[in-house]
Amino acid sequence: MRAMSLFTEAAGLPLPAAAARFADAGVPVFPCVPGGKRPLTGHGFHDASTAPAQVSAWWRRWPGANIAVPTGAASGLVVVDVDVHGAVDGRESFRRARDAGLVEGWELLVRTPTDGMHAYYPATPGTAQRSWQAGRVGVDFRGDGGYIIVPPSTRPIDGATAGYRIVQVAPRPGRELDAGRLRDFLDPRPPIRARPAGGQRVGREDAERLARWLDRQDTDRNLKLFWASCRLAEGGVPLADALDAVLTAAKSDFGPREITATVRSAYRAVHPARRTTTSPTQGASPAGAGWFDRRPGPARPVVPGRGL
Numbered sequence: 065m066r067a068m069s070l071f072t073e074a075a076g077l078p079l080p081a082a083a084a085r086f087a088d089a090g091v092p093v094f095p096c097v098p099g100g101k102r103p104l105t106g107h108g109f110h111d112a113s114t115a116p117a118q119v120s121a122w123w124r125r126w127p128g129a130n131i132a133v134p135t136g137a138a139s140g141l142v143v144v145d146v147d148v149h150g151a152v153d154g155r156e157s158f159r160r161a162r163d164a165g166l167v168e169g170w171e172l173l174v175r176t177p178t179d180g181m182h183a184y185y186p187a188t189p190g191t192a193q194r195s196w197q198a199g200r201v202g203v204d205f206r207g208d209g210g211y212i213i214v215p216p217s218t219r220p221i222d223g224a225t226a227g228y229r230i231v232q233v234a235p236r237p238g239r240e241l242d243a244g245r246l247r248d249f250l251d252p253r254p255p256i257r258a259r260p261a262g263g264q265r266v267g268r269e270d271a272e273r274l275a276r277w278l279d280r281q282d283t284d285r286n287l288k289l290f291w292a293s294c295r296l297a298e299g300g301v302p303l304a305d306a307l308d309a310v311l312t313a314a315k316s317d318f319g320p321r322e323i324t325a326t327v328r329s330a331y332r333a334v335h336p337a338r339r340t341t342t343s344p345t346q347g348a349s350p351a352g353a354g355w356f357d358r359r360p361g362p363a364r365p366v367v368p369g370r371g372l
Contacts, residue, residue, distance in 0.1 A: 068171050099220050132213055143184055144167060144241070146202065147202040153202055161246055166246045170183040182228075185238050198250050200251065203251075
């Protein structure tokens with residue numbers, strides 16, 4: 065992971081200078097809309113660059129653009145994203161994970177404009193760490209296939225401008241995070257049958273079972289659909305079968321276009337090297353703990369997004 069002193073230094077710079085500083089240090093960046101999280105480039109985090117000329121050109125064109133960094137192997141960092149929105153307060157989930165010894169080793173804590181938190185860890189070299197979402201418990205993981213908005217970026221909140229602020233730097237080097245174990249602890253999932261060897265079509269029963277189970281969970285509807293689709297992809301259900309099953313199981317909550325786009329997105333996230341347009345073979349110690357040990361206050365709404 066890049067030295068956390070880089071993030072501390074960049075946090076005190078204007079946005080164009082901070083973007084240039086990240087790129088100069090070898091951390092790829094790309095611009096997002098001023099005050100927001102939507103990429104301004106055509107291919108999002110795939111466009112991230114360390115080329116000084118490219119980064120300078122982006123921020124000359126959009127001097128107020130927020131700075132985004134791809135997570136995972138591209139940057140050498142992964143992030144646990146703790147959300148506070150509506151009835152969901154991820155701080156309690158993070159506390160439980162901390163007490164279980166699952167989130168030790170962070171190098172940097174960043175307060176988000178919506179009173180959430182980003183905990184930065186070094187990525188595991190040579191190991192793919194896919195991004196995942198656990199909206200029911202207010203904790204997401206940003207690894208390969210994701211990105212994060214970094215300081216000194218800002219967002220408009222309640223008529224004012226609020227920034228992403230560093231609140232704690234660990235006194236010692238960070239340790240790698242077992243993201244799979246963290247996910248299983250926070251968001252235990254019902255098992256999914258793999259496809260039978262005989263080639264029999266599967267998926268409808270699994271998707272409907274997941275839809276019924278998720279319908280009882282208090283989380284965002286698009287996150288529910290994405291979560292269920294990821295589980296089907298991980299269970300070996302072919303894309304065509306998953307689309308057919310989910311279109312039936314979720315038709316009361318979603319339009320066909322939204323379902324299709326979300327299912328395809330989930331399959332791309334789980335199987336990034338495969339084409340999903342074809343058919344089916346497809347720290348540190350508790351220093352800084354004061355933030356997540358506070359009792360929940362009034363929550364502000366957050367619009368879920370791939371990059372936070």
